[in-house]
Amino acid sequence: MKAIQFSHYGDPDVLQIQEVADPTPAQDEVLIEVKATTVNRLDLFQRAGSRPVGNLPFTPGLEAAGIILQDSNGFKTGEHVLTTRASLARGGGGYASKLAVPAKDLARIPTGVSFEQAVAAGLAASTAWGGLFDLGKLKAGERVLIWAGSSGVGSIAVQLAEHAGAWVATTASSEERAQALKQLGADLVINHRQQNVGELLQEAGGAQLVIELVSSTLQDSLQAAASDGRIILIGNLGGKEATVDTQAWRLKRVNVLGGGQLRTSVTNEEKFLQLIAEHAIHPLIARTLPIEQAAEAHRLLDSGDIQGKIVLTHA
Structure with a gap:
C-alpha cells in the first residue's frame, strides 16, 4: 500500500509517498481502505519535531474515513466507517491507504454523508x-x-x-x-x-x-x-x-x-454523523487535496488563513 511518511524531522517537504506493507489485522481489528483524512496542528508539530514521535519513519493522521475491506467483528465488506483514533491503528495514521482498526474504534457513516464530510467532522x-x-x-x-x-x-x-x-x-x-x-x-x-x-x-x-x-x-x-x-x-x-x-x-x-486528549464515545460520534446526514450540522471544509499534496496542505494550515478543515483524499 501507499503511505505518506517522514523519515526525519523538518519542513513540509520531508513528507514523502512510500510503498509499505499492508497491515495484517489482529483478531479484534477490521481492515479498511482509507478514502479521506485531515490535516491537524499535531501533524505539523510531529513533522517539525516539536512533538517527537516514537519511531521513524512515521505516518501521520489522527482520523480516517474509509471502506471495510472484509467482513470482521460485526462489520460487513463495503460499509463506510470513520475512526477518530487512526493514530492508534495498525499500519500508521490516516495518511496511509489501508489501516487495521480496532472494531471498537469504528463509527458507521450513514447514507448521504461523504467520506470528506465525515472526516472533516471527525476528531473536531x-x-x-x-x-x-x-x-x-x-x-x-x-x-x-x-x-x-x-x-x-x-x-x-x-x-x-x-x-x-x-x-x-x-x-x-x-x-x-x-x-x-x-x-x-x-x-x-x-x-x-x-x-x-x-x-x-x-x-x-x-x-x-x-x-x-x-x-x-x-x-x-x-x-x-x-x-x-x-x-x-x-x-x-x-x-x-x-x-x-x-x-x-x-x-x-x-x-x-x-479536557485532556478529549474524544467522545463512538456511540456519540455516530450521533453527530447522523446530524450531518439530516443537514442539522455542516462541517466546514476549507480545501480538499489529494494525499500526494500533503506537503502543500501542511503549508496551508501553517499559514493561519484557513477557515475549516483541510481534507486529504486517497484515490
Whole structure:
C-alpha cells in the first residue's frame, strides 16, 4: 500500500509517498481502505519535531474515513466507517491507504454523508461533543461561549450547541469570519481584537459554560463566566500560559476543568454523523487535496488563513 511518511524531522517537504506493507489485522481489528483524512496542528508539530514521535519513519493522521475491506467483528465488506483514533491503528495514521482498526474504534457513516464530510467532522466534532456535553453538561437554554469559532473544533461546537438549544457566543478575528459564524447559528460573534469578550458576555448575563480553545485567554473566560459557571479547557491555540485573577475566580466559584486528549464515545460520534446526514450540522471544509499534496496542505494550515478543515483524499 501507499503511505505518506517522514523519515526525519523538518519542513513540509520531508513528507514523502512510500510503498509499505499492508497491515495484517489482529483478531479484534477490521481492515479498511482509507478514502479521506485531515490535516491537524499535531501533524505539523510531529513533522517539525516539536512533538517527537516514537519511531521513524512515521505516518501521520489522527482520523480516517474509509471502506471495510472484509467482513470482521460485526462489520460487513463495503460499509463506510470513520475512526477518530487512526493514530492508534495498525499500519500508521490516516495518511496511509489501508489501516487495521480496532472494531471498537469504528463509527458507521450513514447514507448521504461523504467520506470528506465525515472526516472533516471527525476528531473536531468528537472533541466538541466531549467538551460541550460529556464534560460541560450543556443544557438547552444555557449561555455558552466558544472561543475560536472559525477553528475546526469551534465551528462544529457552535453548531452542536445551537442545535442543543443553547444561546451561543463565539469569537472571530474579522468581519468575514464573523458573518460565516452567524450563518452557522451563533447568536453573538465578538471580534476579540477590538472588543472586550468578558464585558460583553457579562452584559448578556454571563456564560454558564465556556469552551476554552485558546488558553492564554483564560482570564477573559473567567470574566465572561457566570457565577458557578464551568470552563472546559480544551486547546492552547494562544500558548500554554495564562495569568489569572484568582480572587475573582474564587468569588465567582467558577469550575475550570482540563479536557485532556478529549474524544467522545463512538456511540456519540455516530450521533453527530447522523446530524450531518439530516443537514442539522455542516462541517466546514476549507480545501480538499489529494494525499500526494500533503506537503502543500501542511503549508496551508501553517499559514493561519484557513477557515475549516483541510481534507486529504486517497484515490
